[in-house]
Amino acid sequence: MESLRIAASGMAAQQKRVAVISNNISNMSTTAYAPRSVEFADLHYQQVLRPGTISSQTGTVVPAGIQLGTGVRLSAVTMSLEQGGLRESNGDLDLAIEGRGFFEITLPSGEAGYTRDGNFNRNAEGEMVTSEGYPLADGIVIPDDALQVSINQDGEVYAYFSNAVAAQQVGTIGLTVFSNPTGLEALGGNLYKATEASGSPVIGAPGQNGVGNMRQGFLEESGVDVVNEISDLIEAQRGYELNSKVITASDEMLSTMVRMR
Amino acid sequence: MDKSNYINLGRQSGLMQEMRSVANNLANVSTTAYKRESAVFTEYVISLENNSPSISMSRIGAHYTDFSQGGQKQTGAPLDIAIAGDGFFSLNTPLGIRLTRAGHFIIDQEQRLVTIEGYAVLDETGGEIALPAGAADIAIASDGTMSAAGTPFARLGIVSSAPEKLTRDGDRLWRPLDGYEPAQDVRIQQGALEQSNVNPVLEISRLIEVQRSYEAGQFLLDRDDDRLRKVIEAIEQLR
Numbered sequence: 001m002e003s004l005r006i007a008a009s010g011m012a013a014q015q016k017r018v019a020v021i022s023n024n025i026s027n028m029s030t031t032a033y034a035p036r037s038v039e040f041a042d043l044h045y046q047q048v049l050r051p052g053t054i055s056s057q058t059g060t061v062v063p064a065g066i067q068l069g070t071g072v073r074l075s076a077v078t079m080s081l082e083q084g085g086l087r088e089s090n091g092d093l094d095l096a097i098e099g100r101g102f103f104e105i106t107l108p109s110g111e112a113g114y115t116r117d118g119n120f121n122r123n124a125e126g127e128m129v130t131s132e133g134y135p136l137a138d139g140i141v142i143p144d145d146a147l148q149v150s151i152n153q154d155g156e157v158y159a160y161f162s163n164a165v166a167a168q169q170v171g172t173i174g175l176t177v178f179s180n181p182t183g184l185e186a187l188g189g190n191l192y193k194a195t196e197a198s199g200s201p202v203i204g205a206p207g208q209n210g211v212g213n214m215r216q217g218f219l220e221e222s223g224v225d226v227v228n229e230i231s232d233l234i235e236a237q238r239g240y241e242l243n244s245k246v247i248t249a250s251d252e253m254l255s256t257m258v259r260m261r
Numbered sequence: 262m263d264k265s266n267y268i269n270l271g272r273q274s275g276l277m278q279e280m281r282s283v284a285n286n287l288a289n290v291s292t293t294a295y296k297r298e299s300a301v302f303t304e305y306v307i308s309l310e311n312n313s314p315s316i317s318m319s320r321i322g323a324h325y326t327d328f329s330q331g332g333q334k335q336t337g338a339p340l341d342i343a344i345a346g347d348g349f350f351s352l353n354t355p356l357g358i359r360l361t362r363a364g365h366f367i368i369d370q371e372q373r374l375v376t377i378e379g380y381a382v383l384d385e386t387g388g389e390i391a392l393p394a395g396a397a398d399i400a401i402a403s404d405g406t407m408s409a410a411g412t413p414f415a416r417l418g419i420v421s422s423a424p425e426k427l428t429r430d431g432d433r434l435w436r437p438l439d440g441y442e443p444a445q446d447v448r449i450q451q452g453a454l455e456q457s458n459v460n461p462v463l464e465i466s467r468l469i470e471v472q473r474s475y476e477a478g479q480f481l482l483d484r485d486d487d488r489l490r491k492v493i494e495a496i497e498q499l500r
Contacts, residue, residue, distance in 0.1 A: 001277070003284035010288030017291070037336075039365055039377055040292040042285070044431035049323075051425055052438050064301075064323040067429050068278065069285030072292055075432065076377040078367065080338055179394075180368045199370030210398075239290045242461050246284045249472045253280065256479045 002070070003250045009071030010243035013040055016074050017236045024224045025233075032096075032116035032190060033222040034079040035229075041075035081181045084223040086215060092149050093120040093128060096220045099212015101175030101204060104137035105130055105191065112137060112201070114176060116220055117190035128157075128173075132189055140171040153213035154206045175211050176201045264309075266485055268318050273478045275302055275321045276471050282324070283468050286459045294362035294433055295457035297327045299467075328424055331458035333450060339399045340366045340374070343453040348419040348444030349435065352380040353389060360420065360441065362455055363433040368392055378432060385418040385443065401451040419444045 017038045027033040051065035086096045095118030097103070102114035115130065123129045128140040142149055146159035155173035178184060183197030194201050204211035279300040289295040303322025308315040333343050342364035344350070349360035359380070366382055369375045374382045374390040381389040385405070392399065393409050400408050405417035421444035427435045 001280075003277075003280045006281065006284035006288050010284075010290070013288070014291070039363075040289065041363075041432045042289050042292055042295055042429070045429045047428065051428055062323070064325055064425060065428070066300075066321060066324045067298070068281055068324070069289070069298060069429070070431075071285060072288040078365070078377065082338070179372050180370050182367050183370065197370060209394075235291065238461070239287075242287045242290060242465065243284075245465060246280075246287050246468060249468050250280060250284070253277070253472055253475050256476055260479060260482060 001250055001254055002068070004247060004254075006069070006071040007243045007246035007250065009043065009073065010246075011240055013038075013072050013074050014236045014240040014243065018233065018240075020077055021229050021233045021236060024229050025226065028222050028224040028226055028229075030190065030222050031119055032084060032220040033224060034081045034116075035222075035224045036077050036079055038074055039076045039078060040072050043070040043073055045069055079182050079184070079186070080223060082223055083220070085221040086218040087221050088217060089119075089219045090217050091119070091219075092216070093122065093151075094118055094217055094219050095120065095151060095173070096215045096218035097175065097212045098215060099175075099206075099210055100181065101177050101206070101212040102181075102192070102201075104174065104176050104201070104203075105134045106137050107134055107191070111193070113187060113191040113193060114178075114184065114201070115190050115192065118214075119219055130190075134191075136173060138171055138173050140173060142170060146170075151214060151216040153215065155214050173214065174203050175206050175214075177204045177209075177211050178202070264316055266482060268316065269478050269481050269485075271318045271320050273475060273482075275300070275319060276475045276478070278321045280468070280471050280475075283464055283471060286464050287461065287468075290457055290459045290461060292363075292433065292457050293365055294331060294455040295459065296329075296331075296362075297457075297459045297464075298429075299325050299327065301325050326424065326429070327458060329458050331456040333453045334456050335453050337452045338365075339401075339451065340368070341452055341454050342366065342401060342417070343450045343455045344419060344447055345450060346444065346447035348421050348447035349441075351383040351387070351418050351420050351441070352376060352434070353383055354378075354380045354434070357436075358383075358441075359430060359434040359436055360422065360427070361433050361435065365454055383418045384415045387418065390415045390417070401449055403448045403450070405449045417449060419447050419449070421445070421447075 020036050020038050024035045045067040048066035053062045055062050105113040107113045119131050120128045126141045127135045129135050140157050148160040150158045157171050158167035159170050160167050179199035184192035185195045187193055207213050282298050282300050286297045300321045301323045302319050304317040304319050306315050306317045349362055352359045366374050372392045384390050406413050407415045420441040422437045422441040426439040430436045
């Protein structure tokens with residue numbers, strides 16, 4: 001019986017939605033997390049009687065026809081890469097991007113990864129690395145004897161030394177943009193990888209064409225709106241229940257049918 | 262077998278189909294811009310031999326799609342677009358032009374405005390919409406004019422077609438069977454999505470009705486079975 005399978009597709013879709021919602025809620029405090037949202041699409045229709053089929057010799061046509069639906073599917077989980085709020089962290093190497101750019105990171109495999117999480121640290125060699133220890137692709141090395149580091153909004157990194165009054169520039173952090181950032185592949189650990197859908201990475205000058213500026217001492221907050229997620233969760237749960245009602249009713253109809261004499 | 266059983270069976274199989282449409286509506290309770298469907302029972306008359314009165318039987322004669330507008334859900338995403346009024350976005354798909362009201366769009370790697378399936382959204386002249394490179398703030402006016410940083414660059418093509426000239430293609434797409442024309446009196450709302458117009462309360466009440474009608478039909482069949490059995494027993498005793 002079709003209605004059982006249709007209701008099952010509805011339950012499966014709502015269940016995946018709950019998974020996406022719970023992932024969003026659990027990342028409500030993850031730096032620069034982009035909330036995901038699900039999109040459903042109806043499955044194809046069984047065309048029993050096409051609208052427009054001729055219904056008599058005089059040429060009258062069937063106005064509506066019979067098209068039976070076959071259920072629902074999860075069509076996409078899209079990322080919403082809206083700018084999150086900025087939180088003051090006072091870390092010397094904490095950077096937030098105001099705009100749509102990404103930091104380029106060199107992954108251990110040598111590939112390029114991209115992130116908006118600007119929680120950087122110094123490793124043993126003085127390199128600027130992410131909290132996982134992956135270095136920035138721009139290769140910023142901060143000398144050991146630097147007293148203070150200042151990063152301006154264009155990404156220029158200056159170090160101050162005790163024996164010199166003027167600051168010395170030790171490098172520039174670039175930003176990368178994508179024509180379709182929602183097409184990036186999430187790798188976990190706040191990292192993304194370029195894909196065919198995202199387009200190739202374009203290195204943009206900070207402050208131009210919406211690429212964004214950097215803010216030292218700030219971190220981007222997670223974009224998750226918890227109230228929104230909870231109302232979605234309630235909707236998903238009720239949707240799940242509704243579909244289970246269909247399964248119960250179909251089951252009872254089937255058992256009535258089986259009892260037929 | 263008696264005609265009465267056939268009448269009943271026609272009704273029973275129709276109820277099974279109606280159950281299927283209830284199931285499909287409830288499965289799509291969260292599908293963007295889904296339009297609820299419902300079955301229409303029609304009677305058809307068959308004449309009996311020997312000038313006896315004709316009897317009417319029921320069957321699912323047509324399917325009705327409720328095109329009423331669903332509620333709007335604010336998402337705040339700049340490329341989520343809802344249509345208020347009778348109209349559709351036109352899309353360029355590999356199978357030809359398709360219409361949709363599900364306005365969750367993204368930008369692809371060629372800077373075109375596309376659906377999540379990758380079908381290009383068309384403007385009022387039927388061309389694909391390309392966003393200016395580096396456009397950060399896209400604004401869409403209520404008449405569908407799209408602008409970036411205050412400069413208009415395209416206008417969404419909103420079209421309409423009579424409901425009887427549309428077939429459902431799945432994936433929230435509608436296939437126009439007989440062309441379409443520019444829509445009148447529609448308003449575009451940026452940052453919102455149209456929700457499914459399925460009303461769960463209504464569907465559940467239909468669900469109960471279908472289920473109980475099915476049981477009632479089954480009861481009739483059982484009683485008819487009893488009646489026949491008794492007739493046979495009576496004939497046996499007559500012999």
